[in-house]
Amino acid sequence: MKSTIKDVARMANVSISTVSRVLNNPDLVVKDKRDKVLQAVLELNYSPNALAQGLIHKRTKTLGVLIPDISNLFYAEVIKGMEDAAHECGNNLIICNTDNNQQRRLSSLKVLSEKQIDGIVFTSEPIFPDSYEVFKRLNIPIVLAATHSLEYDFPSVKVDDEQAAYDATEYLIKKGHTMIGMISGSMLDPISGLPRIQGFLRALRTHGIEFVPESRIEYGNYLFKDSYKAMKALHTKFPEMTAVFATSDERALAAISYLHEHNVKIPDEVSVIGFDNTRMAGMCYPKLTTVAQPLYEMGSQAIRMLDRLINGVVLDEKRFYMNHWIQERDSVKEINRF
């Protein structure tokens, strides 16, 4: 049986209030009582019940995190960043898998709210009006990570996807590529789909490369298998291609697999650039050049922003864009333009 403050009080021969004071405001009580209390605490292995504390303080030091699919490697580093930051500011994380499923998302939010969490980090998914309603009713601080919203003014942490895609494409162009294909997410995805396509197109336009989107971009979901098929379709309709921009590392690995299997040399015949810089990017062959997102930092930054919001600090910038960069490895080759 766990001991309570009452047990400590009894053992130390003082009132409950005194015990509480010893623990929270030690200099309010004289030394000999203090010592007796401390002694009793030790002896009984007492530690306060956070439920009771939470009830009083209306603060649980627990944060909720909603993630569409935890098993996706993308989140491994993000979660670690979150956990480390949370630990640092004395919080715990309840992580919920939403499975890309509104029902589950709602039921998770309901229990999180019942458990009186102090704030929420919502990752990756766009905010639809019905989710917005729920968030508003929850009435607690919320931070978006790896997503944002232009309609609603939730604070957010993410990379500038359009610019990142632009930079990736420009990088390929500067390496001499003009025949560039793209494996992309859906145009209907306003977070990591459309903006990356727009960045890609803008780079081509800026550098005067003519372009027929229908024959150069292949769309598909984010998993390896579909991306492999997408790469096959792309390569079939665009065999002159010398470089592919895959909008996730998983897509890039699928492209690499396809190319290997068809005896296309990487990067000698076809260069590949990915997106995310998950740990996998350094583990494949050839090592993947990719648009790096600071995954760990995105996670920790999101938590730190949330913690500040909870403590009533006003954020100087609502939409926080983290720096991305091109992580050069071995999957892109400079080619002779002429």
Place this chain on the structure above:
Amino acid sequence: MKSTIKDVARMANVSISTVSRVLNNPDLVVKDKRDKVLQAVLELNYSPNALAQGLIHKRTKTLGVLIPDISNLFYAEVIKGMEDAAHECGNNLIICNTDNNQQRRLSSLKVLSEKQIDGIVFTSEPIFPDSYEVFKRLNIPIVLAATHSLEYDFPSVKVDDEQAAYDATEYLIKKGHTMIGMISGSMLDPISGLPRIQGFLRALRTHGIEFVPESRIEYGNYLFKDSYKAMKALHTKFPEMTAVFATSDERALAAISYLHEHNVKIPDEVSVIGFDNTRMAGMCYPKLTTVAQPLYEMGSQAIRMLDRLINGVVLDEKRFYMNHWIQERDSVKEINRF
């Protein structure tokens, strides 16, 4: 401001007890009051405060999970299995990263205990006496996942590592290999180090393959970079090797990278078998043949066992060994023995 049961009672013109009954035991109250209460609940968007409930029931429906390094891909699937199972039996997970660090492990356990979690899943790490003391004092159900303890009788879920390593090695032998190297974890690691080495040695012995451990096994930590170095060392001291047993997929990928970079054909010149069957195993080239652990199921099974323990069910088997299997892909080749 969140509404309380008091607000609902006032609005519905009944006592607090009646509201509580409507929510927990509806047939105890007459229809018209019940309807009025339900109406008020809806109108006020009321949901009960889990802290107060937890205080009474001594049950929080929250479980703690301790993981040495969340960013390791190994845990992505395990956590998902845990989360799904937890969700199914109405629990939430507080996941803590221990960083392989006793200090942090202890501080995490302390807050988890203060938050009155109902049980703990402890993953991967061996149980040392001091940890044991802490667990015992916590006095709540605990399940070990991907680890176990022979000294203490905590229930556990894992694969039979010795047998799995034996099977992997035998698989290579049956494919005609006799010159087999190993990239292993430390012999001092009683969970995934020593047993796998023992399984490896037993398989060789059983099949009458002579063997000088010093020149055939390379030890190192689990990260890619070290494993790459290990592979280099192994290949240097054992160039006749036709197959490598890498005791994690990450190690196997490092081996593959090394071989690619030195123009050794996989699996034509050297076969590689991994361990874990993380999602990466299907994304590399060649696709990795590996000893599959049922990661998702290990996670969900651990949670289900924990939930049963919490509900006072006595487990029929304490040490639960999940089935492993050889997931055949493309990194191992049958060779001609003569």
Place this chain on the structure above:
DNA sequence: GTTTGTCATGAAAAGCTTTTCACAACCATT
């Protein structure tokens, strides 16, 4: 020597819910 002020401490309320107990009303039994 009375008053003011400080300090240490305990009693009790508050935070929100569930559950036990008691009460009243009603019907059925004798």
Place this chain on the structure above:
DNA sequence: AATGGTTGTGAAAAGCTTTTCATGACAAAC
């Protein structure tokens, strides 16, 4: 008509802590 048994409801305790308020003791100031 009196007793016994249901049934529906509210008051209050319990779960554990923090914090406010009140009290008593004692030193300092007039």
